[in-house]
Amino acid sequence: MVEILIKPIGIVHSNLKKRADAPKQGKEGAPDAWIEIQKEYTSGLQGLSIGDQIIIITWLHLSNRDILAVHPRGNKNNPLTGVFATRSPNRPNPLGLHKVIIKELSENTLRDGPLEAIDGTPVVDIKISI
Amino acid sequence: MVEILIKPIGIVHSNLKKRADAPKQGKEGAPDAWIEIQKEYTSGLQGLSIGDQIIIITWLHLSNRDILAVHPRGNKNNPLTGVFATRSPNRPNPLGLHKVIIKELSENTLRDGPLEAIDGTPVVDIKISI
Numbered sequence: 001m002v003e004i005l006i007k008p009i010g011i012v013h014s015n016l017k018k019r020a021d022a023p024k025q026g027k028e029g030a031p032d033a034w035i036e037i038q039k040e041y042t043s044g045l046q047g048l049s050i051g052d053q054i055i056i057i058t059w060l061h062l063s064n065r066d067i068l069a070v071h072p073r074g075n076k077n078n079p080l081t082g083v084f085a086t087r088s089p090n091r092p093n094p095l096g097l098h099k100v101i102i103k104e105l106s107e108n109t110l111r112d113g114p115l116e117a118i119d120g121t122p123v124v125d126i127k128i129s130i
Numbered sequence: 131m132v133e134i135l136i137k138p139i140g141i142v143h144s145n146l147k148k149r150a151d152a153p154k155q156g157k158e159g160a161p162d163a164w165i166e167i168q169k170e171y172t173s174g175l176q177g178l179s180i181g182d183q184i185i186i187i188t189w190l191h192l193s194n195r196d197i198l199a200v201h202p203r204g205n206k207n208n209p210l211t212g213v214f215a216t217r218s219p220n221r222p223n224p225l226g227l228h229k230v231i232i233k234e235l236s237e238n239t240l241r242d243g244p245l246e247a248i249d250g251t252p253v254v255d256i257k258i259s260i
Contacts, residue, residue, distance in 0.1 A: 002252065004136040004189050006223045009214075041222055044198040047215030054214075057225055059134050068174040084139075084184075084256035085177030092171060093136045093254045095187055095225070122132065124223045126214035 008122035009044070010037040012058065016118045019062055023116050024073060025087070026098055032113030035123055042108045044126075050105055056098040057125040058117045063094035095124070138252035139174070140167040142188065146248045149192055153246050154203060155217070156228055162243030165253055172238045174256075180235055186228040187255040188247045193224035225254070 014033035016022045023029050035056065037045060048054065067090040072078040083091040096117055104111035144163035146152045153159050165186065167175060178184065197220040202208040213221040226247055234241035 002138065002191075004138065004252065004254070006134040006136055008132065008134065009222055041198065041214075044212040044214040044221070046199060046210075046212035048212065052215075055227065057223075057227075061132075068171065069176060080176075082174040082176035082178065084174040085182075085258055087257055087259070091174070091255060092139055093187075095255050097185065097187075097227070097257065122134065124134070125221060125225050127217055127227065128215055129217070 006059065006124050008059065008124055009041045010035050010123040012115065012117045012119060012121040012123060014115065014117065014119040016116070019118060022118050026100065026114040026116045030114035030116040032103055032111050033115040033117065035110050035112065037108045039108065045110070048102060048105060048110070050102050052102045052128065054100060054102060054112070055127045055129065056100055056112070056115070056123060057127070058096035058098065059122040059124050060089040060094035060096045060117070061122060064090040065092055065094060067091070136189065136254050138189065138254055139171045140165050140253040142245065142247045142249060142251040142253060144245065144247065144249040146246070149248060152248050156230065156244035156246045160244035160246040162233055162241050163245040163247065165240050165242065167238045169238065175240070178232060178235060178240070180232050182232045182258065184230060184232060184242070185257045185259065186230055186242070186245070186253060188226035188228065189252040189254050190219040190224035190226045190247070191252060193219040193221065195222055195224060197221070
């Protein structure tokens with residue numbers, strides 16, 4: 001199979017500095033975060049507005065890519081489950097999907113939330129809806 | 131910024147052979163398709179069942195990665211809009227998000243739909259819900 005090269009379009013700036021600080025899902029109390037878009041991609045933001053719901057796709061860079069089964073939510077009482085049947089960050093290609101609302105917007109940054117991705121997480125795509 | 135290497139976990143087998151054949155969104159009349167998972171990743175499917183709704187993430191390999199603004203739905207009457215405010219397949223990292231239902235399931239294949247991705251599209255991740 002081919003290999004695919006992804007170029008990050010931006011980066012998350014967040015008060016969540018460590019994985020241990022982050023809730024498992026955005027709606028479980030995650031804060032707002034800033035996303036800084038790289039200069040060469042900022043024209044792709046044209047048309048977004050404060051209040052819009054968007055889907056941020058991140059690269060969960062601290063994940064373990066060799067894990068194929070997990071106990072969901074890290075709870076050993078949950079049966080071992082294939083990662084494709086979970087939302088575990090550990091998976092062969094650790095892409096994160098985050099449904100967020102835009103709170104502030106400038107030429108190359110957006111504040112949005114709730115976002116459970118930690119500080120320094122690469123952003124690889126932004127879409128409207130699914 | 132770092133570059134990120136994605137390893138496809140599988141491939142789409144579909145009766146949709148060309149982009150021109152494919153509806154823009156799955157719910158716009160797309161057929162079911164088969165997804166074949168590569169041998170080394172099949173244990174990641176454990177726990178999925180027929181009837182489950184999942185999110186397939188594909189790599190839309192025929193997309194133009196240099197386009198940052200489009201007329202939504204290819205309609206010139208729609209104002210030029212940044213790709214991050216659209217669902218255009220053309221974008222710096224052409225990841226496709228597809229919400230589908232599992233119709234059949236075996237050790238290394240699943241039939242699911244509706245899926246607008248064409249035959250030969252690489253599959254890069256599978257998740258439950260968003």
